[in-house]
Amino acid sequence: MNGRLVRLAETARAPVAFTFDGEALTGLEGDTVLTAILLSRRGLRQAEFGPEPRAGFCLMGACQDCWIWQEDGPRLRACSTSLEAGMRLLSQAPQGWPESAA
Amino acid sequence: MTRVLIVGAGPAGIRAAEWLVAAGLHPVVVDEGARAGGQIYRRPPMGFTRPPEKLYGSEAGKAVALHQTFDRMVAERRVDHHPRSSVVALAQGEAHVLGPERVTRIGYDRLILATGAADRVAPVPGWQGAGVYSLGAAQIALKSQGVALGRRIVLAGSGPLLTLLASQLIAAGAEVGAVLDTAPMRRQVRGGLTMALARPGVTLRGLAMRARLGRLYHAGVGLDRIEAGADGPVALHWRDAQGRGQVTPCDMVGLGWHLRAETHLADLAGVPLAWDDTFHQWLPQADAMGRAGGGVYLAGDGLRILGADGAELAGQLAASACLEDLGLPIPPSGPELRRLRRMQRFAAAMQSAFPWPAKMVQDLPDHTVLCRCEGVTAGALRTTLDLSGPDANRAKSLGRVGMGRCQGRYCQLAGAEVMAAAVGSPPQAMGRLRGQPPVRPVPVSAYLDG
Numbered sequence: 001m002n003g004r005l006v007r008l009a010e011t012a013r014a015p016v017a018f019t020f021d022g023e024a025l026t027g028l029e030g031d032t033v034l035t036a037i038l039l040s041r042r043g044l045r046q047a048e049f050g051p052e053p054r055a056g057f058c059l060m061g062a063c064q065d066c067w068i069w070q071e072d073g074p075r076l077r078a079c080s081t082s083l084e085a086g087m088r089l090l091s092q093a094p095q096g097w098p099e100s101a102a
Numbered sequence: 103m104t105r106v107l108i109v110g111a112g113p114a115g116i117r118a119a120e121w122l123v124a125a126g127l128h129p130v131v132v133d134e135g136a137r138a139g140g141q142i143y144r145r146p147p148m149g150f151t152r153p154p155e156k157l158y159g160s161e162a163g164k165a166v167a168l169h170q171t172f173d174r175m176v177a178e179r180r181v182d183h184h185p186r187s188s189v190v191a192l193a194q195g196e197a198h199v200l201g202p203e204r205v206t207r208i209g210y211d212r213l214i215l216a217t218g219a220a221d222r223v224a225p226v227p228g229w230q231g232a233g234v235y236s237l238g239a240a241q242i243a244l245k246s247q248g249v250a251l252g253r254r255i256v257l258a259g260s261g262p263l264l265t266l267l268a269s270q271l272i273a274a275g276a277e278v279g280a281v282l283d284t285a286p287m288r289r290q291v292r293g294g295l296t297m298a299l300a301r302p303g304v305t306l307r308g309l310a311m312r313a314r315l316g317r318l319y320h321a322g323v324g325l326d327r328i329e330a331g332a333d334g335p336v337a338l339h340w341r342d343a344q345g346r347g348q349v350t351p352c353d354m355v356g357l358g359w360h361l362r363a364e365t366h367l368a369d370l371a372g373v374p375l376a377w378d379d380t381f382h383q384w385l386p387q388a389d390a391m392g393r394a395g396g397g398v399y400l401a402g403d404g405l406r407i408l409g410a411d412g413a414e415l416a417g418q419l420a421a422s423a424c425l426e427d428l429g430l431p432i433p434p435s436g437p438e439l440r441r442l443r444r445m446q447r448f449a450a451a452m453q454s455a456f457p458w459p460a461k462m463v464q465d466l467p468d469h470t471v472l473c474r475c476e477g478v479t480a481g482a483l484r485t486t487l488d489l490s491g492p493d494a495n496r497a498k499s500l501g502r503v504g505m506g507r508c509q510g511r512y513c514q515l516a517g518a519e520v521m522a523a524a525v526g527s528p529p530q531a532m533g534r535l536r537g538q539p540p541v542r543p544v545p546v547s548a549y550l551d552g
Contacts, residue, residue, distance in 0.1 A: 004233060004334065004353070008274045010150050010248035030147035035247045042333040043232040049477030053333055055232035057474065057512070059239035060141055061134055061188075062220045062364070064507035064543055065474065074545065080134070080186075082147065 003039040004055060018087040027083045034059070034066050034078035037089065044068050044078055045091040069093055103128060104428055107197055107210035109189050109367060112140020113164075113410045114402025115216035116172045117417030118424075123180045125425050125432075130182040130208055132189050132199055138172040140218055141238065142410045145169060146246045157245050159270070160307065161410065168414070184208075191539035192370045198540070204548045212397045212424050215368055215386075216417060219361035219403035222383065224463050225480075225516050226258070228328030229357060230471040233335045237263045237358030241270065250276035252354020256338045258282040258325055260456040261360035262308060262409075268318065269311045280350045281315055282340055284359070285456040286322040293455025300448035324462065328355050359458055363404050366509065369537030371398045377530035380450045381407055382458040383515060384534045390439055392420035399424050412445040463516050464523035472520065473513040475506020480520050492525045494518055494532040507543055510535040 013028040020037050027036030034056050037044055043053030045068050056066035059079045066078040071088040106122055108115050111133035122129045131138075137145040143158060143165040154162040175181045184199060191198040196207045221236035228234070235243075235251050237259060243249050250271060256279045257268050268281045283290075298305040312319060322343035329337040329349075337351045365375060368386040373394040378385045385405070388394040392401045401420035402413035415438050422432045466472070468481025478501060486501030494517065497503060503517040504510035510517075518529040 004252060005243070006250045006253055006276070008244070008248055008250055008276060009152055010146070012151070013149060030149055030247075032247060035243070035249055039249070047230065047477060049475075050230060050471070052231040052330070054230075055334070057234070057239060058220060058236050059242045060220060061542070062508065062511055063236075063474070067507075067543070074547075082136070 002042065004042050005035060005038045007039065016083050016085050018083060018085065018089060020089045021091055029083075031083045032079055033068070033076065033081045033083050033087070033089065036083045037078065043091070073097070104212060105130070105210045106212045106214060106424060107132065107208060108214045108216060109133075109197070110140070110216035110218055110402070110404070111135060111138035111172060111183070112216060112218050112402060112413060113143065113168055114218075114404075114413040114417035114420070115140070115214070116168050117414045118214050118216060118401055118421040119175060119181050120171055121418050121421035122424065123175055125430050128180060128182070129214075130184070130210070132184045132187050132197065132208070134186065134188050136186055138183065138185070139165070139169055141242065143168055144242060144246050146248070150248070152248070164410065164414075188542045189367055190542050190544050192367060193539075200540070200542065200544050200548055205544065212399070212428070213371060214399045214401060214420050214424060215371065215404055216400075216402045216413070216420075217364040217367055217404035219363050219407055220511065221263075221358040222360050222362035222458070222515065223357050223512055224259075224359055224459050225466060225470055225472055225513075226325045226328055226355075226357060227467060227470045228330050228335070229355070230474050230477065231328070231330045231334060233330075233333075233353055234328060234355045234357065237267050237356045240354075240356045241267050244270060244274055244276075250274070250354075251356070252352065253277060254279050254352045255354045255356065256280045256282065256350050256352040257356040258284070258323070258338065258340070259356075259358040260285040260459070261358065262452065262456075263358055263360075265308060265312050265315065265319070267356065268315055272315075278318060279352050280338070281319045282323045282325065282338070283319065283321045283456070284323055284325065284459045284462065286343065289457065290321060290455045293451045293453075296451035297448055297455060300444050300451065304448070360453065360456065361403055361407050362511070362515070363407060364511075365404060366537040366541040368394070368398075368400060368404065370539055370541070372396060373398055373400065375534060377534075380453050382453070382460075384530075389423075390419075390442070391423035391435065392416055393423040393427070397427075406446065406449070408442070408445045408449050412442060412449070415442050415445070458515075460519055460529075463519040466516075466520060472516055473503045473506055475508050475513075476502050478503050483517060483520055484524055487521055487524055492521055492527060492532055494521070494535050497521060497532075498535060504535045509538065509541065
């Protein structure tokens, strides 16, 4: 596993399956979307104005760095959204966006 | 009945609600958290098992008391609690409240803003990449998710959270490579004496925590750059107090210099803001009770950055001011006001002991990203200055520093510092970025009916 985050506590929770960029990943009940993705991945998305990947910054809903996409259109702020089973998350806009979001 | 809206359910908002409820009012509390508590007493999701002593250390008793006070009021239906909700605009006596689904409007007669604060961050070259976080972020991750934000962590900045967070991470089993304080030791000693006189217990606890960090802690450092690989930091380059270059390998860097008051809603509510030299930022203006006029009251770190204890007191005082203005009886506020003044002395001394790194920001190399939202560099801002003149709002319009999704929360102070240095003025002479609704990004769909 090549994740950025390390679990230090609270590991006895039920697993929750989701996908990120089409790959099946597993988080735990009570994880935020940000936590769940970054336990397996190094970043959440690519910066729009630079070459670097982004992985959130403030984790309290103030910096707006961690907005990512869902396959069915709506975006979400990963630090303040709870992981739910079956979420299909994307690091970038879905194919054909914005047409497919209509 | 008078409709009182409280924004924020941290220590200030909870105590304000408690005092209003005790007087027979039924306040509405809008809060961004899933569970009330605020950031410092943030609660993990349901089902997490670490006890409060583990989460909040010496402050566990205070945290639990606040949580229980609020939960009891909700259970007894004495407050309307809107969790996971942001007030994004204030207009014509209505708050626009963005909930998980849509925007609803909540009318109010009186408004108590207990919006708290976030990290005050100074840019360091390379800080825009994945794996660089605010100190507050690292604390939230540990407290509310039980995770460390990296495998080898370096913390840099200044202020009480730097030492506290390092201790908490180490106690939880994270690997901390260095704790780098930009405050020179001689300033710490001078400010520390005044801190100890005002609040000896708190000061001693901080010193003991610092001592336990041992050789990890360095005072008076300069931060040169965050060296990054393809997917995040690999090292922090810094200079020690003697000016010698140092390199500490890491995969996560935490940055923070005290706190920056969250003032956007105060601005929208028409509360005047003024530059505060002690806290080195723009702060809302209110009387000692938190009364700002026009039926608006402020409490907690969004008004004066005194920390959680001060916020509890300020919440009580703001509620008292509100009740007094409604012609309701209130208990005498003298003892609380005296305690608050003592905390202000402590906080001011702490600001002086652990100052904002003005010189470091003024000297940022041109290639440094200032605005994380849109990747605008210090050099681009210096160039914009020729067109905009030394004016933060004009520089925002022309150069986009402050125009991005965070609405200037993480670039305004550094941007003003860079501009001010270029023209030889103090940062406050650049003016203050005007608050603009919505104060959080809102999906268009949230404003559409059905």
